[in-house]
Amino acid sequence: MENTEQHQSIxxxxxxxxxxxxxxxxxxIIAELIGVKKFQVGSALIVIYPMLFAIVISVLxxxxxxxxxxxKASTKASSLVLVAITPFMAKIGVxxxxxxxxxVDVGPALAFQELGHVGTIFxxxxxxxxxxxxxxxxxxxxxxxxxxxxxxxxxxYGANSPEARGALSIYIIGFLIGTIYIGxxxxxxxxxxxxxxLALAMACGIGSGVMMAAASSTxxxxxxxxxxxxxxxxxxxxxxxxxxxxxxxxxxxLPLTRKLYYLLEPRISPKHTRDPKQMKSxxxxx
Numbered sequence: 001m002e003n004t005e006q007h008q009s010i011x012x013x014x015x016x017x018x019x020x021x022x023x024x025x026x027x028x029i030i031a032e033l034i035g036v037k038k039f040q041v042g043s044a045l046i047v048i049y050p051m052l053f054a055i056v057i058s059v060l061x062x063x064x065x066x067x068x069x070x071x072k073a074s075t076k077a078s079s080l081v082l083v084a085i086t087p088f089m090a091k092i093g094v095x096x097x098x099x100x101x102x103x104v105d106v107g108p109a110l111a112f113q114e115l116g117h118v119g120t121i122f123x124x125x126x127x128x129x130x131x132x133x134x135x136x137x138x139x140x141x142x143x144x145x146x147x148x149x150x151x152x153x154x155x156x157y158g159a160n161s162p163e164a165r166g167a168l169s170i171y172i173i174g175f176l177i178g179t180i181y182i183g184x185x186x187x188x189x190x191x192x193x194x195x196x197x198l199a200l201a202m203a204c205g206i207g208s209g210v211m212m213a214a215a216s217s218t219x220x221x222x223x224x225x226x227x228x229x230x231x232x233x234x235x236x237x238x239x240x241x242x243x244x245x246x247x248x249x250x251x252x253x254l255p256l257t258r259k260l261y262y263l264l265e266p267r268i269s270p271k272h273t274r275d276p277k278q279m280k281s282x283x284x285x286x
Contacts, residue, residue, distance in 0.1 A: 017073070017076060019069075019073065020069065020073045020076060020077055023061065023068065023069060024077075027054050027057050027058055027061075028054060030053070030054075030057060031050035031051065031053040031054035031057065032050050034050060034053050035050060036048070036049055036050065038217075048179065049175075049179075049210050049213075051175060051210070052175045052176065052179075055172055055175060055176075062074060075160070080159075113203070113205075113241065117143060117144065117245075117248070117249075117253050118252070118253060118256065120141065121141050121142065121253060121256060121257050121260065122260075124137075124140070124141040125137055125141045125257060125260055125261065125264065126264060126268060128140060128141060129261075129264055129265055129268050129269045130268055130269070130270070132269065132270045133166070134162060134265075134269075135161075135162035135163055135166070135261070136162045136163065136165050136166030136169070137166055137261060138162075138163045138166060138254075138257050138258060138261050139153045139157070139161075139162070139163035139164055139165065139166035139167035139168075139170075140166035140167060140169060140170045141166075141257055142167075142249060142253050142254045142256075142257035143167075143245070143249045143253055143254070144170075144174070144206055144207060144208065144245070145167045145168075145170035145171045145174060146171065146174065146206070146207050146208040146211075146242075146245075147171075147207075147208075148207055148242050148245060148246045148249075149167060149171075149207075149245070149246070149249055150164070150167045150168060150171045152246055152249060152250060152254075153167040154167075156254075174208065174210075174211070175210065178208070178210070178211050179210055179211055179214040180214075182211045182214050182215045183214040183215060183217075183218045185215070186200065186204070186214075186215040186216075186218040186219050187218050187222065190218075190219060190222050190223070197219060197222075197223040197226040197229075197230060198226065198229060198230070198233055200219055200230075201216060201219060201226075201229065201230040201231075201233040201234045201237070202233055202234070202237045203215075203237070204216045204219070204230075204233075204234035204237060204238065205234055205235075205236070205237025205238035205239070205240065205241040206238065206241055206245075207238060207241045207242035207245045207246075208238070209238060212234050212235070212237075212238040215234070216230055216231055216234035216235075217231075219234075
């Protein structure tokens with residue numbers, strides 16, 4: 001009896017949201033049909049992946065433009081993020097277990113690489129607060145806001161939380177601008193001839209497959225004699241950075257961002273954005 005009621009409830013949900021599910025399926029099919037697009041800009045190779053096309057199509061069909069999806073459907077869609085991101089989080093855990101020897105060998109080097117994210121917190125968080133951004137700044141500045149980071153924020157705060165909205169905004173910006181930016185950055189750094197090509201390949205791994213591909217493809221084009229090694233090291237670095245990065249975000253950068261937020265928000269946030277009642281009850285570290 002309980003199983004029957006459960007199945008009925010599932011079918012009721014599908015019936016109520018069929019427009020959302022069908023639209024998502026069509027968007028995915030269109031994006032996959034478009035496929036990966038690559039084009040050369042100077043020495044930088046720009047790679048555009050299907051997810052970017054899916055994001056653009058979804059925005060166009062949202063409640064603010066063509067209104068195929070209403071506000072209610074958009075709200076329900078945000079709650080489904082956890083369902084979509086959970087398999088990826090499980091994959092990270094499996095990779096962590098299977099790559100423990102590698103983590104022991106190169107973990108310290110990648111840990112120092114993760115320390116660069118702390119620098120962005122001290123730079124980006126004050127700027128966000130000066131612009132009047134509230135708790136969205138916690139999710140936006142605590143990490144690089146890639147898949148693993150956004151999934152972690154959603155699990156900790158909920159998909160509809162301000163923190164998740166902040167992380168999602170940077171996640172989308174990363175797809176729209178990040179791949180182009182990191183492709184040019186790899187080209188510019190390589191032109192200085194300061195670092196060895198394989199050192200640059202290791203630096204391509206930031207826990208984002210899209211950005212890693214854009215940077216490593218650019219380096220492989222610039223250094224064809226190291227092409228295969230660059231792709232291999234960049235992929236390994238990206239995998240390990242994703243594994244280490246989620247723990248770094250959970251135990252270091254996110255708590256640090258929260259502490260700094262509650263310390264700086266009452267002091268530097270514009271007065272017209274503050275809630276007097278909230279200010280009275282706010283405590284550092286809450």
